[in-house]
Amino acid sequence: MVQSRFYKDKLCLNVLAKDIDNAKEIYEVTEGHVLIGLLSTHYQTVDEAVQDIGEYQKELGGAISLGLGAGDPRQWKMVAEICRTLKLDHVNQVFSAVGYTRACLQNETTLVNGLVNPVDQLGYVNVATGPLTSTGTQMEIPLTTAISFIKEMGGNSVKLFPLDGLQTREQYKRIAHICAKEDFPLEPTGGIDLQNFEEIVTIALQAGVTKVIPHVYSSIIDKDTGRTRVEDVKKLYDIIKRVVVT
Numbered sequence: 597m598v599q600s601r602f603y604k605d606k607l608c609l610n611v612l613a614k615d616i617d618n619a620k621e622i623y624e625v626t627e628g629h630v631l632i633g634l635l636s637t638h639y640q641t642v643d644e645a646v647q648d649i650g651e652y653q654k655e656l657g658g659a660i661s662l663g664l665g666a667g668d669p670r671q672w673k674m675v676a677e678i679c680r681t682l683k684l685d686h687v688n689q690v691f692s693a694v695g696y697t698r699a700c701l702q703n704e705t706t707l708v709n710g711l712v713n714p715v716d717q718l719g720y721v722n723v724a725t726g727p728l729t730s731t732g733t734q735m736e737i738p739l740t741t742a743i744s745f746i747k748e749m750g751g752n753s754v755k756l757f758p759l760d761g762l763q764t765r766e767q768y769k770r771i772a773h774i775c776a777k778e779d780f781p782l783e784p785t786g787g788i789d790l791q792n793f794e795e796i797v798t799i800a801l802q803a804g805v806t807k808v809i810p811h812v813y814s815s816i817i818d819k820d821t822g823r824t825r826v827e828d829v830k831k832l833y834d835i836i837k838r839v840v841v842t
Contacts, residue, residue, distance in 0.1 A: 601628045602659055602685050602707075607797060607836050610661050610686075610783070610811040614823045616652060621826045623656050626833045631686050632656055633811065636674045637665030645674070646681045653682065661686040667711055667757050667785075669727040676700045686809075688755060691742070692726035698750030709755035709783055709809075710746040712739075718770040721756070739774045747780075753809065758786030762795065769799055776804035784808070789815035790828060794835045801839060 602608050610631040613619035619632045634652060639645035653660050662684050664671040672693040679687060679700040689697045691710045698708055712721035715736050723742050724735040743754065754775060759768060768784065775782040782805045784796055793812065800808045816828040 602631055603705075605629055606806065607801065607808045607810075607840050609829070609832055609836060610809050611824055611829060611832075612813050612817065614817075614821070616655055618823045618826075619652060619656060622824060622829050623659065625826050625830045628657065628659065629833065629836070630829075631659055631661040631809070633661045633663045633813070635663045635665040636671045636678065637668060639674075642674060642677045642681075645678050649678065649682055649684075653684065658685050660684050661688065663688045664690070664711075667725065669725060669730045672696075672727060679706070689751075690725045690727070690730075691723045691746070692729065694746055694751040695749035704750075707752045707781070708750065709753040709781075710742070710749070710751045711755045711757055712742055714756055714759065714764045714767045714771070716767070718767060719774060721754075721771070739771055740778060743775070743778050743780050753781035753783055753807070755783040755785055755811075757811075759784045759788065759796070761787030761789070761792050763787070765799075768796075769803070772800045772803035772805055775800075776806070779806055781805070781807035781809065783811060785811035787815075788812045790831055793832055794839060797836070798839055 610633055612633045634649050669690050672690045676697040679697055687708045689708055694708055694710045711725045712723050715722050720736045721739050721742050722734040722736050724730055782800055788810055797808055797810055816825050818825055
C-alpha cells in the first residue's frame with residue numbers, strides 16, 4: 597500500500613470526494629500529494645463512519661482528512677469518537693475540543709487542527725468555535741496565545757475559517773507571518789478557488805509558513821454530479837508544483 601505523502605509535504609491540497617472512485621482519481625492526478633476530506637455530517641452513526649472511512653483509508657494509503665462539515669461545532673464529538681477507532685492522517689476540530697480529540701486518538705502523529713475565525717483586529721483570532729461558545733460573544737485573543745493553547749491541547753495547526761477568499765487579505769497576511777514565526781502550520785479555508793488559490797498559498801509560503809494545507813471545496817465540485825472535478829484538481833496541483841519549486 598502506498599504510504600501517505602502528507603507528512604513530508606510543505607504544501608498539501610485538501611479536497612472533498614463524492615465517492616471512492618472520485619477519491620482515487622484525485623489521488624492519482626496529484627501523485628498522492630493530497631488529503632481527501634470526508635465529513636462526519638455525511639454519516640448517521642459513528643460505526644457507519646468508521647466502516648466507510650476505513651475503506652477510503654485502505655484505498656488511499658491513509659491520506660484522509662476527517663472534517664466537521666463547514667466547521668459545524670455540533671459535529672465535534674462525532675469527529676472525536678471516530679478517532680477512537682481510526683488513526684487518520686489529519687483531523688479537523690473546533691478549538692475547544694482539540695485536547696479531547698488527541699486523547700481519543702491516543703497517538704502523537706495525527707495532525708489535529710484547531711479551528712479559529714479571522715477577525716478585524718490584525719494578529720487576533722476568534723477561538724469561540726465550539727458548540728456552546730460559538731452561539732455567544734466572540735472570544736478574540738492574540739493568535740500567538742491561540743497557538744500556545746492549541747499546542748498545550750496536543751494540536752498541530754491553525755485552521756483559519758472562513759477565509760472568504762481574499763476578502764480578509766490583510767488579516768490573513770498577519771496570521772501567516774505569526775504562524776511562520778511560531779513555526780506552526782496554517783490551513784486557510786473558505787472561498788478558495790482556481791482564481792485566488794495561487795495568491796493565497798503564495799502569501800503563506802512567502803511569509804515563511806513551514807506547512808500550508810489549503811482546503812478547496814465547493815468551488816471545484818460539479819453541481820450536477822457532486823463529484824470534485826479532477827481537471828480542476830490537476831490545475832491546483834500544477835500550481836502547487838510551480839510555487840513550491842520557485
